[in-house]
Amino acid sequence: METKKTSLYQLHQDCNAKFVEFAGYQMPIQYSEGIVEEHKFTRNHSGIFDVSHMGQLFIYGGEDLIKDLEKIFPLDLKNLKLNHSKYSFLMDKDAGIQDDLIITKTNEGFLIILNAACKDNDFKILKELLKEKYKMVLDENRSLIAIQGPKSSEILNDVINGVKDLNFMSGNWFKFENQKVYITRSGYTGEDGFEISIANDFVDQLTRELINKGSKLIGLGARDTLRLEAGLCLYGHDLDKDKTPVEANLKWAISKERISKGDFIGSDIIIKQLNDGVSKIRVGIKPEGRIIAREKTKIFNQSDVHIGEITSGTFGPSVNGPVAMGYVENEFSKKNTKVFLEVRGKKHPASICSLPFYKKSYVKGVN
Amino acid sequence: MSEVKYSKEHEWIKLDGDVATIGITKHATEMLGDIVFAELPEKGSSVQKDGTAGVVESTKAASDVYTPVSGEVVDTNQAIVDDPSKINQDPEDSAWFFKLKIKDPSEMDTLMNKDDYDKFAKETSA
Numbered sequence: 137m138e139t140k141k142t143s144l145y146q147l148h149q150d151c152n153a154k155f156v157e158f159a160g161y162q163m164p165i166q167y168s169e170g171i172v173e174e175h176k177f178t179r180n181h182s183g184i185f186d187v188s189h190m191g192q193l194f195i196y197g198g199e200d201l202i203k204d205l206e207k208i209f210p211l212d213l214k215n216l217k218l219n220h221s222k223y224s225f226l227m228d229k230d231a232g233i234q235d236d237l238i239i240t241k242t243n244e245g246f247l248i249i250l251n252a253a254c255k256d257n258d259f260k261i262l263k264e265l266l267k268e269k270y271k272m273v274l275d276e277n278r279s280l281i282a283i284q285g286p287k288s289s290e291i292l293n294d295v296i297n298g299v300k301d302l303n304f305m306s307g308n309w310f311k312f313e314n315q316k317v318y319i320t321r322s323g324y325t326g327e328d329g330f331e332i333s334i335a336n337d338f339v340d341q342l343t344r345e346l347i348n349k350g351s352k353l354i355g356l357g358a359r360d361t362l363r364l365e366a367g368l369c370l371y372g373h374d375l376d377k378d379k380t381p382v383e384a385n386l387k388w389a390i391s392k393e394r395i396s397k398g399d400f401i402g403s404d405i406i407i408k409q410l411n412d413g414v415s416k417i418r419v420g421i422k423p424e425g426r427i428i429a430r431e432k433t434k435i436f437n438q439s440d441v442h443i444g445e446i447t448s449g450t451f452g453p454s455v456n457g458p459v460a461m462g463y464v465e466n467e468f469s470k471k472n473t474k475v476f477l478e479v480r481g482k483k484h485p486a487s488i489c490s491l492p493f494y495k496k497s498y499v500k501g502v503n
Numbered sequence: 504m505s506e507v508k509y510s511k512e513h514e515w516i517k518l519d520g521d522v523a524t525i526g527i528t529k530h531a532t533e534m535l536g537d538i539v540f541a542e543l544p545e546k547g548s549s550v551q552k553d554g555t556a557g558v559v560e561s562t563k564a565a566s567d568v569y570t571p572v573s574g575e576v577v578d579t580n581q582a583i584v585d586d587p588s589k590i591n592q593d594p595e596d597s598a599w600f601f602k603l604k605i606k607d608p609s610e611m612d613t614l615m616n617k618d619d620y621d622k623f624a625k626e627t628s629a
Binding site: 173427480 | 536537539540558560561562563564565584587588
């Protein structure tokens with residue numbers, strides 16, 4: 137299959153992007169200034185991310201759709217306010233995570249943002265589960281960009297008036313060049329920011345205007361260091377079909393209301409794990425010194441027993457040191473527990489820590 | 504002091520008497536991106552031509568550093584361990600990696616001169 141290009145490909149080239157293939161797309165890994173500078177620029181100013189490879193699934197429907205989606209997602213969608221968003225996951229019957237996603241209630245139904253590598257499979261699964269009762273569009277005609285960092289609200293509001301009044305994890309329709317754009321105040325960097333869904337033909341113009349106002353394009357490399365510092369999971373690494381939301385330490389994203397009813401896919405396992413506990417759990421891991429423990433690094437306890445594995449690990453430019461997360465046996469998951477990481481044949485000391493590694497308070501409407 | 508020579512693994516080497524100073528090339532740092540970790544061989548250890556003699560890591564990945572000649576490690580550059588970003592800033596001078604007391608000067612003859620290396624780097628990265 138030929139690799140796809142997003143509508144911003146030309147702009148990426150104009151900005152001297154280095155490209156990598158990611159989930160079947162040619163995506164920018166970094167631009168000329170490099171990952172560390174791009175990371176810091178996002179934390180201190182404003183960065184734009186092309187996330188058009190991600191799936192934008194629109195499902196149209198009313199009360200019936202809410203009931204049917206509640207059988208799939210562990211969310212209280214009935215009481216979710218119009219234009220509000222929730223983080224969730226698509227699980228199999230064993231509560232294994234098939235994808236993690238953001239779902240937003242719109243005036244016509246729901247918008248679900250899916251991972252690029254999972255979107256086609258998600259679409260098939262959801263279509264089957266919903267028995268083709270609803271119109272579903274995995275929209276290839278729209279692009280998705282994120283603008284993240286402390287100056288983003290001001291910059292985006294200069295171009296699209298009114299966005300600065302959005303609360304965190306909520307959205308609305310706005311206009312750009314007479315085009316309908318859907319903007320949510322959200323993101324995946326640990327910074328204040330927005331995600332903008334816009335027609336392919338207009339994304340280049342919008343992005344160039346945001347750059348002219350002082351924002352910069354940021355590649356997937358810095359997106360990864362930013363999300364890891366923020367303690368956020370990457371599907372296919374920190375999350376997969378062999379892990380449940382309880383094991384992934386994401387039980388905060390499961391609605392208590394829905395657990396009491398227990399009528400969603402995977403609910404039997406979720407309820408059992410919430411009551412009995414889990415044998416492995418996702419934790420933050422801080423190596424001592426500068427050693428970087430990457431994905432698949434083995435974790436040992438103080439008696440040299442293998443107790444788990446790193447699922448994401450890199451150097452955190454804002455933390456100015458190595459950061460990692462992974463899964464360990466539950467009894468070793470307490471904060472400050474000493475562990476050892478096997479890197480290139482040597483065991484290096486590290487400790488279990490709370491996430492995120494880097495925290496900044498969101499402006500308003502924190503929920 | 505002899506001319507600087509280069510290896511296919513993108514190390515540079517400068518010989519002064521029987522002591523060689525070794526580092527990685529500017530081209531290597533450009534391919535790696537921001538270097539955030541460096542590990543050097545132990546002082547007093549012996550290293551073999553084309554064997555691993557250190558590690559550099561960027562935010563993206565780890566890469567081995569090889570030694571272009573055999574010898575005994577007589578000095579290492581702690582400054583690049585403490586601040587690996589120095590490697591990106593000045594790779595072919597102050598950010599050297601280690602110094603070797605070399606065993607066999609003829610090993611130097613197997614390496615490239617600057618023109619050949621520049622050509623090699625251009626071809627392999629194209």
